[in-house]
Amino acid sequence: MSQTSKLAPGHADPVSGPNAVDPGDYYRKVCHVPIPDQSGAKRPKIYGYAEPRICTPPLRALTPDTTLGYDVIEFARDALGVDLYPWQKVLLCRMLELLPDGSLRFRTAVVLIARQNGKSTLSQVLALWFMIVWGWPLVMGTAQDLETAEEVWQGAVDLVEEDEELSKLLKRVVKVNGKKALELNPQEPQGKVGKKTGPRYKVKAANRRAGRGFTGNLIMLDELREHQNWEAWGAITKTTMAQAEALILALSNAGDLTSIVLRYLRKMAHEAIGDPDGICEEIGAAGPSALDVADLTEDDEELDDDELADYEQDEDTLGLWEWSMAPGTDKRDRQGWAQSNPSLNWNPGFTERTIAAACKTDPEWVFRTEVGCQWSEGTLTGPFPPGAWDKGKNPVQTLDDGTIGVAEEHRIVPGSEVWAGVDQSHDRSMTYVAFGGFRADGKAQVEIVAARHGSDWVKGYLMDVKRRGRVKAVAGQSKGAPISPLMESLDADIEFTIPVVEWSGSDLTNGWADVFDSVRDVTVFHNPQPVLDTAAATAVVKVFSGGASIPDHRASPAEVAPLMAFTAVKWLMGRRVVAPPPPPPPPEALQTADTDFAADDVAQMGF
Template sequence: MDIGEINDDAHGITTPRIYTPPLRPLTPATSDGYGVIEFAERFLHVNLYPWQKWLLIHGLETNPDGSYRFRRVVAEVARQNGKTTVMSVLCAWWLFVDSGRRPELSPSWKFLIVGAAQTLDNARAPYSAVLNWCNPTPQTDEEAALAVPALQKRVQRVNNSHGEEAIICRNKAQYIVRADKNIRSKSASRVVFDELREQHTDDGWNAVSQTTKAIWSSQLWGISNAGDYRSIVLRRVVDEGRRLSDSWNASVETGQQTIDEWTEAHDTSYGYFEWSAPDGCELDDLDGIRQANPSLGYGPMTYRSVIADINGMTEAAYRTEVLCQWVTADIIPFIDPKQWKRGIDKKSSIPFENRVVLSVDTSADRETTYVAAAGYRADGLPHVELIMRRDGMLWVPKYLGMLRESWPNITEIAIQSKGCPAVDFCDPLAEAGWTVHMIEGFRVGACTGRFKDRVKEGKLRHLPQPAIEQQVSVAITRRLGEVEVWDRQKSAMHISGLIAESQALYALETMNAEPVKQQRSAYDSETGHGLLVL
């Protein structure tokens, strides 16, 4: 199929700058993308742009058994290039064509498409387009003009209740839209995750990504513009996709490995496609704009209309929105992430006979509580570790009691005693016999500064824990008098795990406790106990 690409300076570049190559030539027999394009033209009367066709053909590559090669597809492209249109077309094809193609492996009554996003409004964008094409009861002349009779006949009913929106077909296939955290219990055949850049914590992505695991030939599509320092989920999948592309180029393209040799050592079920300008290019760079804006010249977007935004936007916003480049200079974390990584020791631990201080801290919205530990290693260096993270607060006293039963010489816990949710723990834990170290007054700033000093000096060790590494990368401070203190509100995500580690370290180094009886090591295989590592 000729996808209609025009190669001149007035048009965008169809092929993404960075992408996952196909494992075999793509034809109508090896990619469902061709069928989606034909469906769009014949039934929806939508003529897709060349880049949209390219994405569908490559993203819907199939295995010899007909299942999708990619279980995850992530695409990055600048704003206003037609992301919603291509996702709407794909969802319509899934619902009205794909849902009934393999009843023996994926019966239509189990076929569920989920549109997800950080907010329900973002998730509704592709859904609304599909509804316009298939609504069996249009309310206005405008809605009736958009409807496709062949699709209207396939719909049994539509649920318009807020938060419960759904299109239910006569074959029982469904398309629903939900805010990301509200689909945790559902199993989905297809998921479209819009505006992935808005995921500032792992919670939504973790909930959504688990829904497709038990389904034959399932797919999760995430499509987004470039992110910023807060976009931790998108940053991770972008880095993963770029590494796979770089590995392919260094191994297969150079002839050092065959395709089969490469696939044996790499994840071939992840497809990554990035339309972006090269980092550091000039704001008005023609080729960079063409590369990030593949719709250029095929619709109303022109080079002149793009560069007209240069003077009306900040450089950071222009690079992110128009050039699809990552701009991370918006924040300078209090602790240098590179210095933090130098303290990683995969074998680091606290000997059981050594003193251990715990700390507990809860996020400002009271949604998540963290427990951390600090103690000295055998070589005398302090070790910090996140040992538990769970939603809410009520579980903490019982958990700490169970921990103390299994490791009786843990008796100390550090808590910020004013101005934060964790203050609720002070009295109950003291009444339960814990030695509670109050982090208040000058100590709030001292524990923040001391923690940074230990990291900078290379005198702190810790395990590789992604949850803490993410918090380090976005944790900022605010001035309180003459000192810096952790800023729970303005950091880009919850940083209570990091705060708990800093408090535990401060109490370990500066606050005394009654000596405790020496016990057998919790790392001894005969005891079966030890710190819980996330």
């Protein structure tokens, strides 16, 4: 299809957001193609929008001198034989914008788009361009499901192997499970960071071990919506820390309340461009906390401000490009479909009829998320009455020292006694410790204080001199749970001097009933903590025949162990401790007038 300056309906204004900069005529000419002639058609086709509905605006007009996108578009067409869709061209030009010094403007690029629109092809083209043309030594592709990352990688391998010229660059393809890699011969790169060793494209599963030991340049994370904690993000993205130039590309459909990393990045980007959808007031800051960072660094030492800053996202180097239905759009609105599905009808197999079928059969929020790329905040789900959990959440504010946190009156009294609750994820990979105590106003408060892999660290953590003097008792499910062996071990350990209280049977369901009532009635408070907030918003409750209930580890979409640790603490705090009866007085000699009192006469004393 020829490239002209004529734009498709709904595409005539590529300016997005209140602070956008007109990308220029050259950009329009290359990135947009005309709608085919539909005169005489009973119902003209609706074509997907090339421009994202929301995006980080460019700093200046996008020309071959100000973005690498045009180079990648030509490479795809001439070297790979791939004719990119209009939206893919738009994204490349915007995402690969250059600063005046010639360096990439963005280090973190977040792309939100509905499924089946061509994210994989875009990833393959970008990976090969950075390897072959720009000479970046290591490209790493990840996904929550390793098989998904391997499929994208295999597509790139096929593009190289099936082209006569590109195949000459091929050194080898490693297809061993867990070590798959595409390796090219050393070459003279056009970029600034090339090395004499050949470029490599490796795939890894998105977990806390991904990327450790590697130094990467292009990191591609597919379906970032599935990252429900900071483990994989911290492990993978820190591989770029030592690189002068690098790009972290996160491609995903819309997420939900459990999508901790994606929610944080999207909120930051929306905030930077004026909060066009009004989401920044609705969702608070959810970036990695000191708790998350401590786990990622595998270090029990206190983290200083510089270490924490390494994990904070720099909004100046963060870019967002979001194709989605606008809030409040009717799910049957076909222009809304075109906003969230930019490949609509540009791909002959991806038609309005396909989307219409899904619209009729899918539950509304399945359709809105998967096809409309709209976010479900999960406000009507979870075990608590809608809004109840948030009512007990302490407000976050800017403190006197300039940091973000909770005020002194919303903290457990420093140095006061606390109770500890412990629980472990259903796969035994993570253990959570919660502390509960009372604030200066006498109100109960519970918060997660530690979350780390395994459970061997729990004894040392609780017995540390900084904490041991405060902890009155500890509880975790005593029987039939992943945490039960640890509780049994602590109870039997003579070196562990904190009382271990048995928590089992009806005490479990009574504890959960107390938490439910306390959250509903706002008699217990807690700090904003993503791992706890997510568990509280999404936990699935198992109901027993008598009506008693308890959160279900396996049935819940997100990990509920933080909420169970919370419940153990709250139960401990409200547990009625029955004082043992005083010991009997020492026996006294029986005084009788008859010193020859017979044993048979004892029966007459009324015992």
